Amino acid sequence: VGEFLNWADSAGLDQQDILPPAEATLCNFAASFAGRLAGATVKAKISAVKGWVARRGMQWKGGANLGRVLSGVERRAPASSFRKERDPVKEDHLRVLHESLDLSGKCGKDHAIAAAAKALFAGQMCAGKLLGSSPALSDFNHKAFPAVRDLLPPNNTGECILRLPKTKTAQSRGEKVILVSKAGHTCPNCAFRHHLQVNRLGSEHPLMAYENKHNELAILTKSNFLTRCNDIWSSKGLPRMTGHCFCIGGTTHLLISGMPPDVVKALGRWKSNAFLKYWRNLDSLASIHLHRHHAQQKYHNRIQHRNRSAPY
The missing domain is CATH 1.10.443.10 (Intergrase catalytic core)
Incomplete structure (x- = not known):
């Protein structure tokens, strides 16, 4: 929140401009981090501002345009903002x-x-x-x-x-x-x-x-x-x-x-498919599941052929 207030001050915005902030203001604040921070980090900053607005009983004006700006910021995140994948214990x-x-x-x-x-x-x-x-x-x-x-x-x-x-x-x-x-x-x-x-x-x-x-x-x-x-x-x-x-x-x-x-x-008690991002050795996994798929498909085709060839 302090970062948002400092940004607003440097942009020449008054208190009436930021309480509550218009969607255009929020978009400009988010866009100021494009190419500098990871998308998740910028979203966290916006969430903090949203909580600050809510605690004052004011209406939040962020909408679809803000969402599009955040998506753009995420796409422009610098390589340095991505953490190296952790190796798995084996x-x-x-x-x-x-x-x-x-x-x-x-x-x-x-x-x-x-x-x-x-x-x-x-x-x-x-x-x-x-x-x-x-x-x-x-x-x-x-x-x-x-x-x-x-x-x-x-x-x-x-x-x-x-x-x-x-x-x-x-x-x-x-x-x-x-x-x-x-x-x-x-x-x-x-x-x-x-x-x-x-x-x-x-x-x-x-x-x-x-x-x-x-x-x-x-x-x-x-x-x-x-x-x-x-x-x-x-x-x-x-x-x-x-x-x-x-x-x-x-x-x-x-x-x-x-x-x-x-x-x-x-x-693993996963509540969503978030566990997919933790997969490692994807080459091995792909090979295993592709071989299984092909084996099942061959078995299915063989059974179908046998059923069609069987005398009635």
């Missing part, structure tokens, strides 16, 4: 973690890190879904992060349900994450079982708590988790990752494995 990252962490039962923190990494990957979750910023038990917010009781026992097929009390898109009702058991070093449910046993956690404890070297419970934080993971990966020549890379990696892994996109979307 199974190889989990393998290196599994081999490098102390999972002998002597280091509770490493068991917590292993469980978090495998669950984030398998459940298509960002690190912030499980991990907060404070290690103190007294700061644990059970309305924002899961406790041990939120990890339900495995069902007959070996799947566990993890209840997330609160997420960005489900503030009050939370979400349920399906964690599928699997063979090998990437199994999230095996990692959680060992984590809970080694750290002797009860149902009321934070799910990502662990026993520190003083035999006291602390909570694994997002920063500690990522620091430990990246230190290990860097030492093995692997690129550093952010908390969001686990979600990207889990989604990409399922797609490359041949799972239909609509199933991946459901498992």
Whole structure:
């Protein structure tokens, strides 16, 4: 809002010209960023001005013309305004973690890190879904992060349900994450079982708590988790990752494995097709789904030919 007021002042506009601002004024303000900022950034500035106008009980005059100007600004966004795509965490990252962490039962923190990494990957979750910023038990917010009781026992097929009390898109009702058991070093449910046993956690404890070297419970934080993971990966020549890379990696892994996109979307609890922008290895994905499509088409044609040739 301050930026808008400064712009209006430099443009020689009076208070009566900006309270409320005419659509032409809004268009000129938005257009002033063309070629300098990303479209999303300019839209955020316009949204801030809209909120400022609404708080004063005035009518918002932005309409179709403003929308067209914002679209034009987005098309003219400089290359420097686009963030480099994040790399996905891969199974190889989990393998290196599994081999490098102390999972002998002597280091509770490493068991917590292993469980978090495998669950984030398998459940298509960002690190912030499980991990907060404070290690103190007294700061644990059970309305924002899961406790041990939120990890339900495995069902007959070996799947566990993890209840997330609160997420960005489900503030009050939370979400349920399906964690599928699997063979090998990437199994999230095996990692959680060992984590809970080694750290002797009860149902009321934070799910990502662990026993520190003083035999006291602390909570694994997002920063500690990522620091430990990246230190290990860097030492093995692997690129550093952010908390969001686990979600990207889990989604990409399922797609490359041949799972239909609509199933991946459901498992990832995506509310829209926004997850499509996180696809990586598009060449591999295209090949997989094109081969599947052609195989299904050949099978369908073969069945049709057989039915036409069958005697009646």
